[in-house]
Amino acid sequence: MTLLSVQDLKLEYDGRTILDGVSFDLAQGELKVIMGPSGSGKSTLLRCLNRLTMPNGGRVVFEGRDVLGPDVDERALRQRIGFVFQNFALYRHLTALQNVTLALRHLRRMPAAEADERALRQLARMDMQAHAHKYPAQLSGGQKQRVAIARALAMDPAVLFFDEPTSALDPLMSREVVNILHQLRDERVSMLCVTHDLYLARAAGGRVMFLDQGRIHAEGEVDELFGPNADPRIRAFFHQELQQAQAAQPISPAQPMDGAQPVDPSGPAGSPER
């Protein structure tokens, strides 16, 4: 069943075209990754889906309803969507537990005890129950990420949006995020993940869409996009990203970075000479 249908989404700002007719669908229980270079409009796209930013044109049908219309209850819509921010955006003045219970208590009007119990379950799902009473400043990046996800899951949303989940984390933590995505995918949580992290896009395991200059240029299974017959723009993007990634990450033999590019003219990515 189609959970989310984005049709010809357009957004212009300050004379610049940010989204130029973006269309895709997300089925229930599906995980999709939107990949693309910085500035391609990825984050803006997510923000249009829950009306944090209003697009100029197009349609978004979520749970069978058009959400861009004038009579839409924004707040109700947003409560159906779990949004995980790039910088986690945890409320600094609240503990991990309180971060998760805030919406339960003030939007769902849940009594404190019930909210706490529910929140602890979500934190446990993210393996963070031991840190429930810590403040965000006392948590590491990866821990904050988990609390942010628990917070998003607590309201039992229809879909989870991830905005660049790995950019604020070091490479080791990125692998943790992939594990979490796999865990949630196994639990049939519908997810849309936006990223410029190549490793994440490949390892997450869902269908990948390549967004560049406001349009989706390709959509397919991981290997189609990363394979030898891939769109040249995507390959160009790869080169850029790979170079940056190699500069930042220590190359270890276990990393599946080189797999699909034996005919790459600039040489095998993971070869020891590099």
Added chain:
Amino acid sequence: MSFLQILLQLTGGVGYTIMVTVACSLTGVVVGLGVAMLSRLGASWLSAVLGAFTFIFRAVPVLVLLFIVFFGLPNAGLRVPPLVAMMLSLGVIAGAYLAEVFRGAFDSVDASEVLAAEAMGLSRFQILRLIEIPQMLRFAVPGMINEFTTVLKYSPFAYTVGIPDVMKEAMSLSATTLRGVEIYLAVGIIYFLIYKLLVTGVWALEKRTRIPGLTG
């Protein structure tokens, strides 16, 4: 008498208001610098004394200190002219607040620069004059503006010791014309204008003497 005429009549006192504000602000800077520099000498008994000084003069109300100086000291045989009384009360209190501002500003000067100057062979006094004070004054600008505007807002107390500033003009005008509301409204506008002028003026000065990368 129109509102405009009221305004004009009041401006006679503006000169005195500005004089009081400037005199007390300068006193404050002198006192504040003195206290800030003395406290950097490090002697613990001195720090205790200076700490007590800043605490006392930040805890006593301006009006009370003014009365102590102007109406109280004559009991001890010391008669002080009105402006000096203002300087010894409002000025010294401003100095106590500015001492804190200057201390923070001194602390913001990079210690390694002072070390480099020492290594060059400059004397303590030269280092102070050539390196620390020029930088520290620039760091202290926001704090100084804050304090000077506070001095401006306490300057009306000058009327209690007989200085014919805007406030005093307003009171006599109010008594004769019975147009109190308009008069005090005009007074408020005048003080606000002086305040704006003061702030803009000092910031303009700061901009002229700004050093790229120091306070930006």
Added chain:
Amino acid sequence: MISFLAQMLEYWPQVLSGLGNTLLLAAVISVTGLVGGVVVFYLAISGGPLRRRLTEGYISFFIGTPLIVLLFLMYYGLPQWGPKLTPFTVAVIGFTLNVAAYNARYLMTAFRGLDPDELQAARAQGFSDIQIFQLVILPQVMRLSVPALTNQVILNLKDSSIAFLIQYAEFFAQMQDLAIRSFRFLDAYLVAGAVYLALVSVVVVAARWLERRYVLPGVRRAR
């Protein structure tokens, strides 16, 4: 000095009532000024550009004009138009307008230090603007502003002496009275000063305790 203190003891009911009035005024305006400050702060950060401009103008004006002018306007000026308010009423209104502006300014400064992503996250969760203000903004700015807000309370205590000029029978007014009666001006004013010192010290101790209690682990404090 001893003879003055003896005289002061004779008049202890007046002195005590004066002290009570000082504390009353300081306490009342600290509360109304804080509530007013929060309201003005809310107005300054929400609503359209016009409302924000007007609020900023209010803050600017009441920070830029002497408190005493406002008090005189209401106490000596208004009666010529009709309404004659008591010194206490004038003091409360005047001080509140003034203090609220300062408090709003402190809260605004703290607000600029907030993480805008947190506000976005709250919107994304579906909270209303008022809820975001109440649950995310206000708790944080209040804690960040504790030093500035408590400093304002100290100022309120000291500035309460200004009310003496509009004939409010607070502590300094009583001491002035004693000074005139006894001709011991220096003694009277020195004692007054000492009493204010003691009162301020108490508030300072309370302020430090408050600061320690409300600091969030890892959160930067506003100056």
